[in-house]
Amino acid sequence: MSVLLLEAFYGGSHKQLVDLLKESVEDCVSFTLPAKKWHWRARTSALYFMQAVPASSSYRVLFTSSVLNLAELVALRPDLARLKKVLYFHENQLVYPVRKSQERDFQYGYNQILSLSFLSSISTFMKTMPDHRPKDLDQLIRPKCRVLHFPIRFPDVTRFLPAHKRLRHSVWCDDIHAPATQSHVQSSAPSCPELTIDSAPPEKIVSVAGPQQSLEPMSVTPRQETLQIQPVSRPSGDERGSLQPLHIVWPHRWEHDKDPQLFFQTLLKLKERQLSFEVSVLGETFADVPDIFSEAKEQLVDHIQHWGFMPSKEDYLKALCQADVVVSTAKHEFFGVAMLEAVHCGCYPLCPKALVYPEIFPATYLYSTPEQLCKRLQDFCKRPQLVRHHVNQVNLHAFSWDTLGDSFRSLLGADSDRMLTEEHMS
Template sequence: MSVLLIEAFYGGSHKQLMDLLNGEIEGCVLYSLPAKKWHWRARTAALHFMEAVPPSDSYRVLFTSSVLNLAELIALRPDLGKLKKVLYFHENQLVYPVRKNQDRDFQYGYNQILSCLVADLVVFNSAFNMESFLTSISKFLKMIPDHRPKNLERLIRPKCRVIHFPITFPDVSRFLPEHKKISMKCLGHQKEVTVHSQNETAKVAPTVFGQAEEHMTQPWREPNNPMTPPEESHSVDDGQVISQPSSSSFSTESPRPLHIVWPHRWEHDKDPETFFEIMMKLKDQGLPFCLSVLGETFTDVPEIFSEARISLGSAVLHWGFLPNKDEYFQALCTADVVISTAKHEFFGVAMLEAVHCGCYPLCPKALAYPEIFPAEYLYSTPEQLLKKLQNFCKRPGIVRRHRFQGETAPYSWASLSGEFRSLLTAEPGKDP
């Protein structure tokens, strides 16, 4: 073992990345803490790993996320300071949205700045993440009442680079509805993306869909009431509702209503208030749609979720986190449109996964989204988002015939594995 992986918040995209590196790159050993109590992980994880990580002469590289205070760990464990130290930013605390500016805890951003100063390489998952962090350092440090440090951006920037988060796009062909399968056959000249895993090499279908006729999809609603869903079977467990349509309720007279999916964490920085406000406007206008609200929940769930679940009623098809990946991708494959209303997004794994499953993306024209998605998928205001959805609800065939005008392959492990392997290789000629 030559690569020491340390993750202080082993959940979500943090877990995905560490599991991927640990499984794909030889010589890795992983030490982690569960994804709970984020604030306490940021404050105290260094002390835990000081004790948890045994000394070893075989370590050559230390790779960790920016949740860990790397400066503290290196001070507590000088032997680890001799390694090539790589710090990966999934997000940064200098611009992470808070409800009120006075709620921002100076310590978390300060810890990240200190970690950058002791790291040998600082890697960000997007250019937006990197630039928003580096250009905010000076302003952030003005919170210090006096004796403020200077020129830290100049010290840190030369260490920085962007390597997008690597996604393992699965083969979802078995989950695709008929119109998406037909689209893929029509676009058979597109190249497949090869994804290498520890045990096998899989061919992943290209993420471009279109050319299918709207009438080829099975209708979803009863023709006499556009807001009435089919007969459903419900299972309710700890607030999670999974609904499956009954085959007997399909009609051949009209297309099924637009299926909207929102696959994000149930937290305020994803702005669920704006999303549900728009969904209620669609419902009040009598426009036909159905909805899947996925994503993880944590300790404090915004009240809007329970309110919206009641208000949206029968429009809801899926409600709650789907821990089983097959079920999750199956839900994405049945959807037409994936929406983000985020106030915070430094990359956006869930949006790219949904696009891979044939969803039409609608994202804010801000944050990391313009870096990843072509302009036609971006909106500037909630009013623009509402107008697009009104049109799609009236004419769902628009999105079902659409061919995605961007690429997902550059964000795959197949494309990015070489850069990560280079990161986790000690420079030749250096004595760690």
């Protein structure tokens, strides 16, 4: 039990990362809370874990996500203060998009600063305090920082691929398992996954930032929207490359920060122009689903192939493999597991030229305006062979567990303190 894994929101990418570490790193024990009522988890989970985690002299590393207020937990459980602490950020509450600035709850960003947070956003965020603002917090944190990307274990999807994708799948697999040229990238950009290390014992804190979507089913079944639609019969083999309409997939959480409004407005423009396309809207749903989803379901009913969260990982992979284009319209994104997994399943990605996307995707996959997104999809609707014959240019292997696993094992392993101290000094 030398590695203590705590997760206050055990679902989505939070669950995916914890499960991967439990499976791949020796000597781990985990304590979790269900993935619901996020705001309450952020406010009160420290009290829960204070009581749930038994005292043990064998704990050496504490790994948790930033939903937990780590500073509170350490204050409540002084025996955990001696551990090296690894804190993973799945989102940045300092800049998380809100509809009105008055709606931003200062407490969530403040919790992340107390736990250890984001360099370039701190000074702006702290200006919302009326007076007695702390100074130079970013300078205290910056020397501890390095970047370690979220690791993805890409599954073998060969059996799910249509013929026109299977021809190129061996190329994608070669990319994923190619020898890694580096295990992490140095950066201080707030949109990029960030690993922060304090090498001076006993107060060691590590922070990492990452993604938003998972292929794994949640531990608690979320509210689901289901639309019964007879699947369109598909030609077999290579006929799909010329006969079937373009299949667009949107595999993100059904929440406003993923900007579903822009996505559905774009599809409705394609419909108005009488273009042929199918759409699959996947991803998890929670208590508050934006109204645009029910409105779009009604208006796009003749174009829908799949609608709603798929609790079966296999079904989710099959849906991705049958799609042609995967779209992100996110206004807040740290990494984007769903986008990279869709690329692994042979989808052509279209992403905003903003946030973390330019760090991961070549320029050919980026759009700058809603008009550019619509134009790209319009062209693909008219000529779907452009994406079906396209060879993926995304460097998937850089984000695979095969590439990053040793870095995470080193971080959580017996020699991690010594190795990280040497890196910091070099």
